[in-house]
Amino acid sequence: NAGVMQNPRHLVRRRGQEARLRCSPVKGHSHVYWYRQLPEEGLKFMVYLQKENIIDESGMPKERFSAEFPKEGPSILRIQQVVRGDSAAYFCASSRGLAGGQNEQFFGPGTRLTVL
């Protein structure tokens, strides 16, 4: 998977708790994307970040969800006050972000969040 790391791989939370999902992109990639995959569905775009900037968050729920990609360290997807409907697989992808060319997004293994 070309080096995108996500942790934890599995996360269990009770309703009302906070979930923090981490993503370390491929070395040299400055663009990070978060996707959510609900059971039996395809991936849905959530947010696109570059270092210290949110470029496109059109897929993020308006409340309880936030994302950051600091200058140092991994990208964090944070879900506050989780509800059962947040149970899903959350994938992170990274790319070099250059226009033109193949420029595929490399995906991490995903974090499977289960809300009890």
Add this chain to the structure above:
Amino acid sequence: AQKITQTQPGMFVQEKEAVTLDCTYDTSDQSYGLFWYKQPSSGEMIFLIYQGSYDEQNATEGRYSLNFQKARKSANLVISASQLGDSAMYFCAMRVMKTSYDKVIFGPGTSLSVIP
């Protein structure tokens, strides 16, 4: 609106036979990229093949080829000589990149089962 349609929720193919997975897309952008990803039961997203909107030749990667028909807005995946390990979900995706916009839209997926 940008959209990916995969009309085959499930497909079966005999081992060693070829199979075509359908994908149609909708976009008003002139520059875009089309991808196919494989998701086995273990859950990771595996990049298979890429086709750029300006590429004149159909992309091929080993046993995978992409039948790109731009006028019809279709990007079907052809898997030749199916193997048991090809059993998985297959997602067609489209990427559109602009200065402040970089989004990959996924289709709902096709579940492929290879029969021995």
